[in-house]
Amino acid sequence: MTMNVDVAVIGGGPAGLAAALECRKNGIENILIIERDKQLGGILNQCIHPGFGLHVFGEELTGPEYAQRYINMLAETDIKTLTDTMVLSLSPDKVIRAVNSELGIVEISAKAVILSMGCRERTRGMLRISGTRPSGIYTAGTAQRLVNIEGYMPGKNVVILGSGDIGLIMARRMTLEGAKVKGVYEIMPKSGGLRRNIVQCLDDFGIPLHLSKTAVEIHGRERVEGITVASVDENLAPIAGTEEYIECDTVLLSVGLIPENEVSRSAGIEIDPKTRGPVNNGNFSTSVPGVFACGNVLKVYDLVDNVTKDSVLAGKAAADYIKNN
Amino acid sequence: MEIKTYDFAVVGAGVSGAWTAYELSKYTAKTCLLEKENDVAMGATKANSAIIHAGYDPVPGSLMAKLNVRGNALVRELHEKMDIPFRQIGSYVIALNDEGEEKIKELYERGIKNGVEGLKLLSKEETLAEEPNLSDDVRGALLAPTAGVCSAFEMSCAPAEVAENNGVDLIRNFAVSKVSDDGDYKLVEAADGRVVRARVVINAAGVHADEVAKLFGDDSFKIIPRRGEYSILDNNCGGLVKHVIFQPPVKFGKGILVSPTVDGNILVGPTADNIDDKDDKITTGAGQKVAFDGARKSVPTVSERDVITSFSGIRPIGGKEDFILGFSDADKSLFNVSGIESPGLTAGPAVGEYVVEQLIKNGYALEKKADFDGNRKVFRFNELSDEEKNEYIKKNPLYGRIICRCETVTEGEIVDAVRRGAGARDMDGVKRRVRAGMGRCQGGFCGPKVMEIISRELNIPMSEVTKFGGGSWMVEKD
Numbered sequence: 023m024t025m026n027v028d029v030a031v032i033g034g035g036p037a038g039l040a041a042a043l044e045c046r047k048n049g050i051e052n053i054l055i056i057e058r059d060k061q062l063g064g065i066l067n068q069c070i071h072p073g074f075g076l077h078v079f080g081e082e083l084t085g086p087e088y089a090q091r092y093i094n095m096l097a098e099t100d101i102k103t104l105t106d107t108m109v110l111s112l113s114p115d116k117v118i119r120a121v122n123s124e125l126g127i128v129e130i131s132a133k134a135v136i137l138s139m140g141c142r143e144r145t146r147g148m149l150r151i152s153g154t155r156p157s158g159i160y161t162a163g164t165a166q167r168l169v170n171i172e173g174y175m176p177g178k179n180v181v182i183l184g185s186g187d188i189g190l191i192m193a194r195r196m197t198l199e200g201a202k203v204k205g206v207y208e209i210m211p212k213s214g215g216l217r218r219n220i221v222q223c224l225d226d227f228g229i230p231l232h233l234s235k236t237a238v239e240i241h242g243r244e245r246v247e248g249i250t251v252a253s254v255d256e257n258l259a260p261i262a263g264t265e266e267y268i269e270c271d272t273v274l275l276s277v278g279l280i281p282e283n284e285v286s287r288s289a290g291i292e293i294d295p296k297t298r299g300p301v302n303n304g305n306f307s308t309s310v311p312g313v314f315a316c317g318n319v320l321k322v323y324d325l326v327d328n329v330t331k332d333s334v335l336a337g338k339a340a341a342d343y344i345k346n347n
Numbered sequence: 348m349e350i351k352t353y354d355f356a357v358v359g360a361g362v363s364g365a366w367t368a369y370e371l372s373k374y375t376a377k378t379c380l381l382e383k384e385n386d387v388a389m390g391a392t393k394a395n396s397a398i399i400h401a402g403y404d405p406v407p408g409s410l411m412a413k414l415n416v417r418g419n420a421l422v423r424e425l426h427e428k429m430d431i432p433f434r435q436i437g438s439y440v441i442a443l444n445d446e447g448e449e450k451i452k453e454l455y456e457r458g459i460k461n462g463v464e465g466l467k468l469l470s471k472e473e474t475l476a477e478e479p480n481l482s483d484d485v486r487g488a489l490l491a492p493t494a495g496v497c498s499a500f501e502m503s504c505a506p507a508e509v510a511e512n513n514g515v516d517l518i519r520n521f522a523v524s525k526v527s528d529d530g531d532y533k534l535v536e537a538a539d540g541r542v543v544r545a546r547v548v549i550n551a552a553g554v555h556a557d558e559v560a561k562l563f564g565d566d567s568f569k570i571i572p573r574r575g576e577y578s579i580l581d582n583n584c585g586g587l588v589k590h591v592i593f594q595p596p597v598k599f600g601k602g603i604l605v606s607p608t609v610d611g612n613i614l615v616g617p618t619a620d621n622i623d624d625k626d627d628k629i630t631t632g633a634g635q636k637v638a639f640d641g642a643r644k645s646v647p648t649v650s651e652r653d654v655i656t657s658f659s660g661i662r663p664i665g666g667k668e669d670f671i672l673g674f675s676d677a678d679k680s681l682f683n684v685s686g687i688e689s690p691g692l693t694a695g696p697a698v699g700e701y702v703v704e705q706l707i708k709n710g711y712a713l714e715k716k717a718d719f720d721g722n723r724k725v726f727r728f729n730e731l732s733d734e735e736k737n738e739y740i741k742k743n744p745l746y747g748r749i750i751c752r753c754e755t756v757t758e759g760e761i762v763d764a765v766r767r768g769a770g771a772r773d774m775d776g777v778k779r780r781v782r783a784g785m786g787r788c789q790g791g792f793c794g795p796k797v798m799e800i801i802s803r804e805l806n807i808p809m810s811e812v813t814k815f816g817g818g819s820w821m822v823e824k825d
């Protein structure tokens with residue numbers, strides 16, 4: 023099947039939703055959002071804690087509530103959506119290939135494309151932690167999905183590596199669900215997480231945050247049985263003799279996010295080695311004319327409110343591009 | 348409990364055991380394949396360099412030399428029919444100094460004696476023209492065009508599947524731990540008490556083969572485990588080298604190599620460390636450093652930055668400098684297929700052939716099955732044309748649902764992987780069969796979905812879904 027649209031938005035998280043709505047506001051008629059999940063809303067759907075929307079709406083919302091505001095606004099427009107649909111690739115002349123169960127392979131030609139595929143989490147392989155390969159090692163976001171969406175507990179005795187916000191939030195979440203979180207270990211001398219998350223998710227629950235410490239080895243043949251951590255020197259190298267063994271059955275990794283680049287790469291879009299997302303050529307345009315990027319796919323944001331603000335600008339830029347070309 | 352009776356019980360579903368079971372499934376004799384883990388290829392076959400060696404390395408006249416060259420030919424002949432991913436990319440042994448130059452000439456001579464086809468010594472210029480990313484120190488190389496890279500896992504999964512489809516019973520989680528005799532048969536008992544009866548036990552238990560042999564009173568060999576560590580680099584490094592790049596072999600193995608994998612990533616490794624514990628498959632910071640420092644001598648731009656995952660494998664070193672293949676002197680109902688060290692992956696198909704030849708030679712009258720079907724086809728959505736994709740999706744909408752975004756794997760393929768012969772029973776089993784969870788995000792995104800599919804297909808609760816059997820549970824009971 024083939025389709026023609028003015029603007030195609032890849033990814034229906036907060037970035038894609040805000041950008042699509044802004045295009046509509048600027049008079050673009052034929053807009054399509056393609057989302058691989060069954061629902062719109064992106065990563066917000068699994069962020070059931072409050073703390074979203076203080077800047078944009080002036081009130082504190084949960085992730086799903088924040089997303090719902092945009093999904094409601096969308097419902098009042100004629101913006102089309104294709105959910106449960108995975109974008110496989112994008113060509114430099116802006117033809118999107120996607121697939122779903124109903125339509126099979128779909129080719130969508132667009133005058134402008136907005137990339138808003140979000141990000142992925144860094145994994146153990148990228149950290150190169152030594153040791154065995156047991157079950158029980160999850161990224162914090164995967165654990166968040168298991169607990170908040172699927173309703174399963176990854177384990178009971180938890181060590182968290184890295185003090186990114188998702189890890190901090192999961193420390194609290196796992197504790198509330200009855201797990202023992204033994205501590206959060208951060209390699210840097212200071213946490214990358216928001217101050218309020220350290221207070222509300224760790225301090226309030228008596229969970230210790232250990233700075234300048236890293237994991238050196240994972241133990242356990244079948245399931246994780248423990249982890250060895252050590253202090254690091256100023257070059258972040260483990261200091262011999264400072265090793266400490268901690269018994270646990272679960273390790274959560276919260277060690278950073280990387281923009282989702284699969285689709286961007288397929289179009290030959292230039293990637294910025296610093297942000298690890300597409301190079302921003304000003305006004306959220308990428309190195310391929312007519313292709314824009316916003317939200318976590320462009321660079322990793324701490325706050326969804328800022329994602330929304332920037333994505334509105336990206337939507338405006340895409341609308342202007344269509345008007346001028 | 349009813350005890351099943353077999354003519355042949357093959358112990359161990361690694362490459363050696365799987366190909367032996369495959370060869371036996373061509374005959375009417377009844378065979379079972381006993382594996383202590385929850386899946387095939389959980390031993391040395393799971394984690395190695397996955398190189399189909401040409402055969403210039405083993406000592407001329409040895410079984411290793413003969414079965415290597417024959418195995419290489421069989422892989423080239425059978426890989427399409429059995430759908431084993433294999434690319435005949437050829438290998439280079441590069442010389443970086445005087446000693447290396449001597450060594451590659453020696454290997455060339457050996458190769459000729461072993462009957463390896465197409466060997467050629469290349470000059471520095473010829474080598475660098477083909478492989479511009481090699482170190483400028485390179486003096487020349489030995490080219491072996493029959494070498495290639497394969498999926499090590501499929502090298503044992505494919506024959507196990509064909510064997511099962513042709514009547515062999517694959518019995519999982521069956522750790523052979525006791526053997527007795529009832530006059531006619533051997534009673535082979537698992538750690539959990541299950542028993543099978545068999546006329547001949549074929550011992551292909553890898554690093555544990557000496558322990559299995561001991562159960563028969565055979566203590567003629569001892570397996571020493573030697574660990575090798577590897578890293579896999581992101582597929583955006585895929586073009587770094589086109590051939591398998593070896594350095595000349597050293598005392599403890601074939602040295603550090605840099606090679607494309609069959610899937611287009613780059614493999615760096617292995618190290619070689621003798622260890623005490625046969626199942627100690629850890630990776631170490633020190634090992635990774637050795638691997639990369641070694642690799643940079645061949646290809647200076649190889650970088651730790653591009654690592655997507657690392658792993659280690661255990662070589663079963665038999666100490667006899669050749670494969671240990673034949674009836675045991677201690678007990679004539681035991682046939683050892685042991686000490687299968689490198690090039691054991693390559694030799695696998697030839698080892699299977701050899702075992703059956705020996706059985707026949709020793710008076711076991713085997714009768715060919717009329718209806719043996721050696722074909723196997725794995726459906727890979729990614730490789731179809733658009734029209735074919737649409738047709739499949741219409742027939743089964745699950746082929747239109749992408750579960751693994753990194754490797755573009757559909758729900759339909761995951762369901763197939765569970766349902767087919769010698770199919771997947773756990774997360775790693777799915778990952779190894781269809782690559783779901785193998786890509787950049789290492790299962791972060793598809794993991795929960797794969798867990799649900801396994802739970803649904805096997806009709807077990809989520810808390811019983813494991814990473815690789817045993818105690819490797821994924822989530823708590825509710």
Ligand SMILES: Cc1cc2nc3c(=O)[nH]c(=O)nc-3n(C[C@H](O)[C@H](O)[C@H](O)COP(=O)(O)OP(=O)(O)OC[C@H]3O[C@@H](n4cnc5c(N)ncnc54)[C@H](O)[C@@H]3O)c2cc1C
Pocket residue numbers: 032033034035036037038056057058059062063064065066069073074107108109110138139140141162163166187188191279282285316317318319322323324325326327329
């Ligand atoms: C696990 C996690 C927890 C977070 N928690 C908080 C928090 O508590 N507070 C806060 O303020 N911020 C939080 N953030 C920060 C986050 O940056 C923003 O809140 C926001 O969700 C980012 O929006 P986005 O639209 O760029 O990405 P996403 O919300 O990730 O949306 C991207 C969408 O694109 C879709 N997609 C991706 N690839 C394809 C494809 N090929 N085809 C079709 N669709 C595709 C995805 O399914 C997804 O729906 C969190 C981020 C993560 C990753």
Ligand SMILES: Cc1cc2nc3c(=O)[nH]c(=O)nc-3n(C[C@H](O)[C@H](O)[C@H](O)COP(=O)(O)OP(=O)(O)OC[C@H]3O[C@@H](n4cnc5c(N)ncnc54)[C@H](O)[C@@H]3O)c2cc1C
Pocket residue numbers: 358359360361362363364365381382383384387388389390391392393394395396397398399400521522523524551552553554555556559573574575576617660661662663684687688689690691692693694
């Ligand atoms: C680091 C490394 C690199 C290598 N590279 C190459 C290469 O590039 N090319 C090549 O040709 N070869 C290579 N090899 C050699 C090759 O991997 C091995 O020779 C081959 O895999 C051995 O297969 P196997 O079936 O004999 O043993 P395994 O694969 O170890 O199989 C033995 C099986 O027996 C099972 N088992 C053990 N005990 C019991 C029991 N009591 N009851 C039931 N089951 C039991 C185990 O679970 C296992 O599944 C390499 C090896 C290593 C370690």
